Amino acid sequence: MMPSTPTFTTRLSEAARTVEASLEALLSDKVAPGEIARPPRLMAAMRHAALGGGKRLRPFLTIEAARLLGVEGQGPLRAGCAVELLHCYSLVHDDLPSMDDDDLRRGHPTVHKAYDEATAILVGDALQTLAFEVLADPATASDPSVRSDLVLGLARASGLGGMVGGQLLDLSAEGRYGTATLSEADVRLLQMMKTGAILAFSVEAGAILGQADGTTRGSLLDYGRALGAAFQVADDILDREASAEALGKRTGKDQEKGKATLVDLLGMEGARRECRQLVDKAHACLDRFGVKADTLREAVRFVVERQV
C-alpha cells in the first residue's frame, strides 16, 4: 500500500505531542479545584500507565474528525485525552494477573509489576473516573449538551455493553467459564465490543464536538466502525505473523490460549481480503467530505499497516 504522506505523519506526531503534554498536566501532582488531595504514589503510578507510550491513535481520530468539521483546540484535545485515559485504564486492568497476566507493555513493566496489584487496580479505576471528569469539565466544551453527549457516548462504548462486556467475552473465549467454541459471529461480536466500540467513539466524539447533523455524525460513526473492524482484523493477522522482537510483546498469544481469531475462521487470505474490504468501506464513508478528509483516509491505511 501507499506510504503515509508528510501531512499525515506530521499531524499524527503533532497530535501525539500535544496529547502527551495534556496528559502530563492532567496527571500532575498539583491538586486541582474540587479535589481534597492527590496521593503521590497514585499519581506516579497513573503517569506510569498513561505517559510516554503509544501512537495516541484514539485522540488523533477525535482531533481529526473534529477538525474536519471545523473544530480545533482544547475541546478535541481534551476529549481525545479522555478516550486515551479510558484506553489506558483498560490496558492496566487487562494486564492484571487474574486477567491476561502480562509483565510487559511496550517493553516496560506493567503497572502491577512496577508497583503492586492493589495500586494497579486503583490506577485503572482512577483513570476511568478521570476520563469522565475531563469530558464533563466546561473546558472541554462550553455547551453542556456536548459535554453530556460525550460522557454518554464514552460510557456506552466502554461499559457492560461495550469494552468491558467484550473483555468478559474474551475471558470466556479462553474457556475459563466452561467450554468455549466461538462462531464467526461470536468472534465478530467480541471484537466489536472489546476494541471496536471505543475506536468508533473516538471518531464520533469529533462529530459530537462539531455538533454535526445526523447524517454527518452517522457517516463518521460508520467510518469509525469500519476502521475499528479493520484494526482488529489487522491485529489478528499481525498476531499470527509478527515475531516477538518486532512487536515488543508476546505474540501468538491468542493461539497459545486457544482463542479463535478471524484468521482461524477466515484463513490468512480471507482475513487479508476482509481487511481490504473494510479499508474501502471506511473510505466510502468519507466520500461526502472530499479532500478535507484525506487525513482520516490515511488513518485507515495507517491502522492496518501499523507495526506496533
Add this chain to the structure above:
Amino acid sequence: MMPSTPTFTTRLSEAARTVEASLEALLSDKVAPGEIARPPRLMAAMRHAALGGGKRLRPFLTIEAARLLGVEGQGPLRAGCAVELLHCYSLVHDDLPSMDDDDLRRGHPTVHKAYDEATAILVGDALQTLAFEVLADPATASDPSVRSDLVLGLARASGLGGMVGGQLLDLSAEGRYGTATLSEADVRLLQMMKTGAILAFSVEAGAILGQADGTTRGSLLDYGRALGAAFQVADDILDREASAEALGKRTGKDQEKGKATLVDLLGMEGARRECRQLVDKAHACLDRFGVKADTLREAVRFVVERQV
C-alpha cells in the same frame, strides 16, 4: 438519642424499595439502546454486587435533598442509583484479594468468591461506567447542564482526589508502602477522601437537581460533609465496640491491620464528643430550611446510630 419517627422510617424504606427496583431494571439482561450485547455472566455478577443489600443511604440522601428543593421522581431516583452503583463498585474492588481480601459482604460471598477475581474486577469497572452513563442520560434531567454537573461532581468525589485516592492512602496506612505513622490530620484527610466525599456528593446531587442557588447548595454541601464525617467517627466507634455477630462482618479489622482510627487518636470519649459535635454542625446547616428538612435532620442521627 431519639428514636426515628414513623415518617423517617417510611421514607427510608420507601426509597430503598424504589432504588432496588430501579437498579434491577438498570442491571437486567435486556440490551439497551446504544449497546451491542450484555454478557449474561457479567450481568449476573453485577446484580450480585448491587442488588439485595444495604440501607441505600446514599440514594436516600439524594432523594431527600432534592425533595427539600421541590424535585421528586425519576431524576433524583436515577441520580441516587448512580451514586449507589459507584458505591457498589468501590465495595467490589475493595474486597479483592490484593486489597482488603474479604470473603463476605453483608453475610454473602463477595463477588470474587461467588464468581472469580477477573469477573469481580470487570464488575467494578462496569458499575463505575454505568454510574456515569445513568447521570449523563436525558432521563435523569432534561437540562444538560444538570447532567454534566452531576457527572463532574461524582467524578471529583470518587476519583484520584476523592474516594480512590482515599483508598490508596488507606492501603498506605497499613504500612504496605513503607512505615505509616498517621497524624490526626492524615486520618481525617483519608476519611474525608475515602468515604466523606461520596456521602457529601450524595447530598449535593440533590442540590444540583434542584438547580439551587450558591448559598443553598453550599449549605447542603456543608451538611453532607458534616454527615460524612459523623458517619466515619461513628464507624470507628462501632468498629471498636461491636461484636462480629452484631455486624455480620469481621470487626476490629482496623486494629488488626495496625491502622490508626479517630478512636485511637481522640480516645473513645473524645470520639463520642466529636460525633455529637458533628451531628450539631450538620443540623445547624439545615436551619434555613425549617421543618421541611426534618428528614435530613433525622438522617444524621440515623447515620451515627446505625447498627449495620
